[in-house]
Amino acid sequence: MSNQALPRPRFNAPEPEHGPHERESKAALRIEARSAPLLQGKVSEIPDALFGNAMRLCGVAVVALLGLIVYQLVVGSELSWHAFGWKFFAQSDWNPVEDSYGALPFIYGTLVSSLLALVIAIPLSLGVAVFITEMCPTWLRGILSFTTELLAAIPSVVYGLWAIFILVPILREYVQPFLAKTLGWTTLFSGPPYGIGMLAAGVILAIMIIPIISSITREVLTVVPQHQREAALALGATRWEMIRMGVLRNARAGIVGAIILGLGRALGETMAVTMVIGNRPEIAKSLFAPGYTMASVLANEFTEATGDLYLSALIEIGLALFFVTIVVNALARLMVWSVTRGQPARSIV
Amino acid sequence: MPPISLRRRVTDHVMTGVAVLTVALVLLPLFAIFAYLVYKGIGSINLAFLTQTPKPVGEPGGGMANAIVGSMVILAIASFLGVPLGIGAGIFLSEYGRNRYGDIVRFVSDVLNGVPSIVIGIVAYGLVVMRQKHFSALAGGVALAIMMVPTIARTTEQMLLLVPQAIREAAYGLGVSRWRTTLSITLRTATSGVITGVMLAFARVAGETAPLLFTAFGNQFWNWKSDQPTAALSLQIFTYAISPFDEWHRQAWAGALVLIVLIVGAVAAVRIAVRHGTLAGA
Numbered sequence: 260m261s262n263q264a265l266p267r268p269r270f271n272a273p274e275p276e277h278g279p280h281e282r283e284s285k286a287a288l289r290i291e292a293r294s295a296p297l298l299q300g301k302v303s304e305i306p307d308a309l310f311g312n313a314m315r316l317c318g319v320a321v322v323a324l325l326g327l328i329v330y331q332l333v334v335g336s337e338l339s340w341h342a343f344g345w346k347f348f349a350q351s352d353w354n355p356v357e358d359s360y361g362a363l364p365f366i367y368g369t370l371v372s373s374l375l376a377l378v379i380a381i382p383l384s385l386g387v388a389v390f391i392t393e394m395c396p397t398w399l400r401g402i403l404s405f406t407t408e409l410l411a412a413i414p415s416v417v418y419g420l421w422a423i424f425i426l427v428p429i430l431r432e433y434v435q436p437f438l439a440k441t442l443g444w445t446t447l448f449s450g451p452p453y454g455i456g457m458l459a460a461g462v463i464l465a466i467m468i469i470p471i472i473s474s475i476t477r478e479v480l481t482v483v484p485q486h487q488r489e490a491a492l493a494l495g496a497t498r499w500e501m502i503r504m505g506v507l508r509n510a511r512a513g514i515v516g517a518i519i520l521g522l523g524r525a526l527g528e529t530m531a532v533t534m535v536i537g538n539r540p541e542i543a544k545s546l547f548a549p550g551y552t553m554a555s556v557l558a559n560e561f562t563e564a565t566g567d568l569y570l571s572a573l574i575e576i577g578l579a580l581f582f583v584t585i586v587v588n589a590l591a592r593l594m595v596w597s598v599t600r601g602q603p604a605r606s607i608v
Numbered sequence: 609m610p611p612i613s614l615r616r617r618v619t620d621h622v623m624t625g626v627a628v629l630t631v632a633l634v635l636l637p638l639f640a641i642f643a644y645l646v647y648k649g650i651g652s653i654n655l656a657f658l659t660q661t662p663k664p665v666g667e668p669g670g671g672m673a674n675a676i677v678g679s680m681v682i683l684a685i686a687s688f689l690g691v692p693l694g695i696g697a698g699i700f701l702s703e704y705g706r707n708r709y710g711d712i713v714r715f716v717s718d719v720l721n722g723v724p725s726i727v728i729g730i731v732a733y734g735l736v737v738m739r740q741k742h743f744s745a746l747a748g749g750v751a752l753a754i755m756m757v758p759t760i761a762r763t764t765e766q767m768l769l770l771v772p773q774a775i776r777e778a779a780y781g782l783g784v785s786r787w788r789t790t791l792s793i794t795l796r797t798a799t800s801g802v803i804t805g806v807m808l809a810f811a812r813v814a815g816e817t818a819p820l821l822f823t824a825f826g827n828q829f830w831n832w833k834s835d836q837p838t839a840a841l842s843l844q845i846f847t848y849a850i851s852p853f854d855e856w857h858r859q860a861w862a863g864a865l866v867l868i869v870l871i872v873g874a875v876a877a878v879r880i881a882v883r884h885g886t887l888a889g890a
Binding site: 303306307309310311313314315316317318319320321322324325327328331332334335382383384385386387389390391394403406407409410412413414415416417418419420421423424425466469473495497498499500502520523524526527528529530534554557558561562573574577580581584585587588589592 | 612616617619620623624626627628629630631633634635637638640641644645648693695696697699700701703704705709710712713715716717718719720721722723724725726727728729730731733734735754757758761785786787788790791811814815816817818821822825842845846849850857860861864867868871872
């Protein structure tokens, strides 16, 4: 069925509207116009025009919202931009007392925690998506997809609460000593095991982005045509070979899109990370060490920012965060769209 | 047919095992979170928790009644602002936006969906708090409304597109004007779906903390004015969780349980609405 809304036949003014689809229905319009005299009443055009324009205004408002966000951030960060310029992003000194600000530790923390989250989340969410779409019995499918989506419904602050009191002690007592013993030589896992730090942030972020990556991957996998699977099986492939060659290969672009979408979510995630990352603006090599992210410095210091320059520097961090997530998300949307053919990836809870 | 080699058969079984293992690993934290929420939270929820305001540090007892009400006020403001705009944008996308302009709005709303909530908080701070010179429930509501709009717009669009074109044409054929058709026929048919979208957006912002930090700000006392700092459940959980006091930790768990029950209740209602709604199976 076509999705194009046909224009309402006009009885008084058969003047075609603008737009590409209207042209096709000209013939229909003429036929209906001929039958018009049969109708007694007149349909006024004014409420229609009013309603149409009101709805268009709502559409414009969505675009205006984005404009407003950009405007607020750009105006707010002007002061800091004039004071530091590009150096703001390359300088690692964050000192409100001396009014000297550099965003490098926060950028580093955001990138490292998000990448760590991706490393953990990618295999897990792909496994879940493949299991749900290709392997599991039908009765289990609904239950599993509902349960994984439930993970997405838990508020960030509750993840943070759980991470502080459950995850961090587990990491401190068991995981970190183990990692230090086996992989300590890489210097990634060295130093005192506080529990709180970059590793905890990465793990909690991973748990949070798994539902997004796996549910979008699932959607991408379900649009792979059934005959691809049948062809692989007919050639004698085992089930795994069928999944690898018939399904995953066809859905590549969409899966990458799902992963990037997860990255976008991880970059901007605030509360849970703020609660477990340790909030120290330092660039440390070890994943055990505390760090700081762009979002968490905003969460912690925005209301306490006393000077104008301090506030402006924080808003500039917000602007940078906004810009990065916009680019990452736009990229991901395009990749998912290329597979699902313009069908939007359904937004989950 | 030649037999499948042992190596291929083993790989197949191993990969199936790996997939099952990943599912188990993903479900584990989910169950752990819910188990701890119930275990830690249920003992702390009592009448005082639901009816009193927070006590000063050191005094036992007290509750989050003002935060629960504050959250509701903020969410009501957010829904009042965000729902009509979102539904309007959704109608635009499905009924008037099957063209280049619609594509722009569609893309922008998907992009808006990905803007970090803390950044939305900064924007609401600049828009409302700076003007009013006050942290306020209104500012919190504005921030959450901005987050609701893209979700509602996109789900409304999808739901309206599910309504068969023939129904619209039947209405036009009867001489019903376009606006009337859209409101009383198309939107009406898709009501349950549109409500689903609204509830999803609502559930998504109900637990948000980051955009409220510097808009609603939080409050230890009752506040009935929309231009004053207002407590919110999520803010209260955050404050209590990072505090060093056991009593406050206990209340943070209780607050989290209340919040989750409210949100999961909304999501479950959505599921039921979809299953039994007019659009079931559409």
